[in-house]
Amino acid sequence: MSNRKTFTNARFGDGTQGSIVVTGGRIAAIQASDEAAATSDITDLGGALVVPGFVEGHIHLDTSFYGEVWRPHKPCTDGFNVHERVAFQAQNLAEAAPMEERARNQLELCLANGSTQMRSHVMVDGTVGLGSLETILQVRDAYKGMIDIQLVAFPQSGILSSPGTAHLLDEAIGMGADLVGGLDPASFDRDIEKHLDVVFGVAQRRGVDVDIHLHDAGSLGVFEIEQIAARTRALGMEGHVAVSHAYALGDIAADALKKTADDLARSGVSIMTNAPGSRPFPPVATLRAAGVTVFSGSDNIRDSWWPYGDGDMLSRATTIGYRSGFYTDEELLLAFDVVTAAGARALRLEGYGLQVGCKADFVTLDAAHVPEAVVAIPKKRSVYKDGNLVAKEGRVLRS
Numbered sequence: 407m408s409n410r411k412t413f414t415n416a417r418f419g420d421g422t423q424g425s426i427v428v429t430g431g432r433i434a435a436i437q438a439s440d441e442a443a444a445t446s447d448i449t450d451l452g453g454a455l456v457v458p459g460f461v462e463g464h465i466h467l468d469t470s471f472y473g474e475v476w477r478p479h480k481p482c483t484d485g486f487n488v489h490e491r492v493a494f495q496a497q498n499l500a501e502a503a504p505m506e507e508r509a510r511n512q513l514e515l516c517l518a519n520g521s522t523q524m525r526s527h528v529m530v531d532g533t534v535g536l537g538s539l540e541t542i543l544q545v546r547d548a549y550k551g552m553i554d555i556q557l558v559a560f561p562q563s564g565i566l567s568s569p570g571t572a573h574l575l576d577e578a579i580g581m582g583a584d585l586v587g588g589l590d591p592a593s594f595d596r597d598i599e600k601h602l603d604v605v606f607g608v609a610q611r612r613g614v615d616v617d618i619h620l621h622d623a624g625s626l627g628v629f630e631i632e633q634i635a636a637r638t639r640a641l642g643m644e645g646h647v648a649v650s651h652a653y654a655l656g657d658i659a660a661d662a663l664k665k666t667a668d669d670l671a672r673s674g675v676s677i678m679t680n681a682p683g684s685r686p687f688p689p690v691a692t693l694r695a696a697g698v699t700v701f702s703g704s705d706n707i708r709d710s711w712w713p714y715g716d717g718d719m720l721s722r723a724t725t726i727g728y729r730s731g732f733y734t735d736e737e738l739l740l741a742f743d744v745v746t747a748a749g750a751r752a753l754r755l756e757g758y759g760l761q762v763g764c765k766a767d768f769v770t771l772d773a774a775h776v777p778e779a780v781v782a783i784p785k786k787r788s789v790y791k792d793g794n795l796v797a798k799e800g801r802v803l804r805s
Contacts, residue, residue: 409429409430409431410427410428410429410434410447411427411428411429411447411448411449411766411793412425412426412427412428412447412448412449413425413426413427413428413448413449413451413456413793414448414449414450414451415450415451415452415453415454416451416453416454416456416770417451417453417454417455417456417774418436418455418456418760419455419457419760419775419776421775422438423453424436424437424438424439425437425439426456426760426766426768428766428792428793431765431766431792431793431794432757432763432764432765432766432792433760433761433762433763433764433765433766434762435762436760436761436762451770451788454770454771454772454788455770455771455772455773455774455775455776455779456760456768456769456770456771457742457746457760457768457769457771457776457779458746458747458750458758458759458760458767458768458769459520459521459522459523459746459767459768459769459789459790459791460519460520460521460522460523460719460720460745460746460749460769461521461522461523461524461701461719461745461746461748461749461750461752461753461755461758462516462521462523462524462525462703462704462717462719462749463524463525463678463701463702463703463745463749463752463753464525464527464617464650464678464680464701464702464703464704464705465512465516465524465525465526465527465703465704465705465707466526466527466528466560466705466706466707466709467509467512467513467526467528467542467545468505468508468509468526468528468529468538468541468542469529469706469709470508470509470511470512470706470707470708470709470715471508471708471709472508472511472512472515472707472708472715472717473507473508473511473512473515474508474511477708477713478713505538505541505542506541506544506545509541509542509545510545510548512707512717513545513549513553513555514802515707515716515717516553516704516717516718516719517549517552517553517789517796517797517802518717518789518797518800518801518802519716519717519718519719519720519721519787519789519800520718520719520720520769520787520789520797521553521717521719522553522554522767522769522789522791523553523554523555523749523750523753523755523758523767524553524554524555524556525555525556525557525558525585525617525703525753526542526555526556526557526558527557527558527560527587527617527619528542528557528558528559528560528583529560529561529562529563530559530560530561530571530574530575530578530583531561531562531563531564531565531568531571531574532563532568532569532570532571532574533562533563533568534562535574536574536577536578536581539557539559539578539581539582539583540581542557543557543581543582551791551792551794552791552796552802553791553796554755556584556585556753557582557583557584557585558583558584558585558586558587558617559574559575559578559579559583559585559586559587560587560589560619561575561587561588561589562589564589564594564595565588565589565595565601565604565605566595566596566597566600566601566604567594567595567596572604572608575587575604575605575608576608576611576612579608579612579614580612583614584614584615585609585614585615585616585617586605586608586609586612586614586615586616586617587605587616587617587618587619588601588602588604588605588616588618588619589618589619590619590620590621590622590630591618591630591633592622592626592629592630593621593622593626598629598630598633599633602633602634602637605618606637606641606643609641609643609646610641615643615646615647615648615754616638616643616646616647616648617647617648617649617650617678618634618647618648618649618650619650619651620634620649620650620651620652620653620654621651621653622653622654623653623654623657623686624654624657624658625654625658626654627652627653627654627655628654628655628658628662628666630654631649631652631654631655631666631669631670631675632666632669634647634649634675635669635670635672635673635675636673638673638674638675639672639673643674644673644674644675645674645754646674646754647673647674647675647676648675648676648677648678648701648752649675649676649677649678650677650678650703651678651679651680651687652677652678652679652688653685653686653687653688655667655677655686655687655688655689655693656685656686656687656688656689657686663689663692664692664696667692667693667695667696667698668696670693670696670698671696671697671698675698676698676699676700676701676751676752677693677698677699677700677701678700678701678702678703678752679700679702679726680702680703680704680705680722680725681702681722681725681726681729681730682705683714683729687729688700689730690726690730690740690741690744691730691732691737691740694740699748699751699752700744700748701744701745701748701749701751701752701753702719702722702723702726702744702745702749703719703722703749704716704717704719704722718783719745720742720745720771720779720780720783721783722745723741723742723744723745723780724741724780724781724783726741726744726745727741727780727781735777738776738777738780738781739776739777741780742776742777742779742780747759765792766790766791766792766793767790767791767792768790769787769788769789769790770787770788770790771784771786771787772784772786772787785799785800786799787799787800
């Protein structure tokens with residue numbers, strides 16, 4: 407039986423229409439006309455807009471309560487405090503439903519909304535050991551062929567302040583985690599150099615990439631970013647390091663921002679932002695103009711950090727555009743790029759996009775073009791992975 411498929415009556419982002427021919431899960435041809443090739447497997451897309459699958463670049467599959475009972479948010483006693491939020495999280499997780507069930511709920515939410523690629527951070531530290539990673543590895547295997555998932559060994563309770571974590575991070579890579587993470591080297595572990603020694607040491611020893619959570623604001627956060635960038639260059643890891651959140655970039659003067667942006671671009675360090683509502687966030691357009699890869703993710707979805715999150719990266723593009731003051735079509739396209747092609751660059755994905763030779767991972771949307779999709783957030787969608795329909799109109803389809 408032939409594995410050749412043809413998707414006719416597709417509308418592309420450049421305004422053209424035609425058909426997509428898929429062979430072996432890859433795009434074999436994009437035809438300007440709808441003259442279907444000789445195949446018995448033809449799908450009429452009905453003039454829908456076809457876009458690449460969304461890249462969910464930062465999420466936490468192990469800590470979400472999505473699909474479970476409602477858990478009221480507990481505010482910190484004094485503003486935003488990472489230590490206190492981690493403590494609240496531990497309390498909530500002790501009473502939560504089994505992790506596998508919660509992770510599946512959240513994963514399917516993202517998949518149904520069009521994410522075909524994902525990077526999830528998973529707690530690995532002295533408080534939970536490797537148990538969370540074991541569970542999420544099993545969940546990843548269960549959805550193979552429907553969504554590709556990178557896992558980051560994430561020291562949620564710190565590295566130096568959580569005995570045994572340095573060794574666990576190394577073990578986690580051996581078990582199947584794809585990247586090593588870090589958390590606020592200055593404010594959480596109170597030793598930038600030793601914290602980064604561990605993170606980059608594991609990365610070098612295991613040959614993996616780095617993705618570090620950085621919440622610290624102002625000059626402290628900028629200094630940490632500078633140190634991360636310097637390590638990246640010194641070790642020849644340009645293009646292999648990301649800093650998630652980097653709130654400091656949103657609350658510094660323009661001249662300092664330009665200097666730091668140039669440093670990041672020279673170092674090939676990517677920046678992840680989900681444009682959270684109550685925090686300063688990295689100026690997307692300024693960083694992009696300097697040559698920095700800026701990508702996005704949902705981050706927390708209905709967990710101990712905040713009650714929001716819909717698992718929809720198109721909605722996230724809208725949020726980024728809204729908070730950034732993006733109004734023109736060109737700016738709306740930039741917001742869309744942050745959740746698609748830029749995410750693919752940051753995650754170093756092979757075969758991403760709507761070109762011949764790429765993986766046939768795409769989403770159909772009820773919109774005339776991409777700028778309209780960003781502002782309208784149409785929910786009528788079909789999601790294809792390797793040319794196979796895996797979700798439709800908000801429901802994941804089982805093979």
